[in-house]
Amino acid sequence: QVQLVESGGGLVQPGGSLRVSCTASGFDFSRYDMSWYRQAPGKERELVAGIISASGSTKYADSVKGRFTVSRDNAKNTVYLQMNSLKPEDTAVYYCNAFRRVPWTVFNYWGQGTQVTVSS
Numbered sequence: 001q002v003q004l005v006e007s008g009g010g011l012v013q014p015g016g017s018l019r020v021s022c023t024a025s026g027f028d029f030s031r032y033d034m035s036w037y038r039q040a041p042g043k044e045r046e047l048v049a050g051i052i053s054a055s056g057s058t059k060y061a062d063s064v065k066g067r068f069t070v071s072r073d074n075a076k077n078t079v080y081l082q083m084n085s086l087k088p089e090d091t092a093v094y095y096c097n098a099f100r101r102v103p104w105t106v107f108n109y110w111g112q113g114t115q116v117t118v119s120s
Helices: none
Strands: 003-007 010-012 018-025 033-039 046-051 058-060 068-073 078-083 092-102 105-110 114-118
Touching (some): 018 092
Antiparallel strands (some): 092 114
16 A cells, blocks of 8 residues: 655744655655655645655755755655745645656655644
8 A cells, every 4th residue: 555644744933944754655665756745725736846766866946946955765765855944935735746657657646745834
């Protein structure tokens, strides 16, 4: 059974830091590209950061570059999102995504999300 379980969300003041985690089970984590998305109320879900399975290359949305860092620990089947210098506009539900494409088949899994609220 495939599972992605996010944790670490919460309330933080502007300028603060938070680390969210996503632990996977039920599939070969090391073969999957992992990403973090977020969705704020009334807005579409957007890509925040991603990390490639094979190379470890990372990609970030312009709005979080220099503030957020995505990393993974294949031994723990976990991907992390370290968020620094948080702003109120970072408030959203953060979702973990696992993606893998093989010939004629796409595997795409989502977690249930964790709420991050940036407010004084």
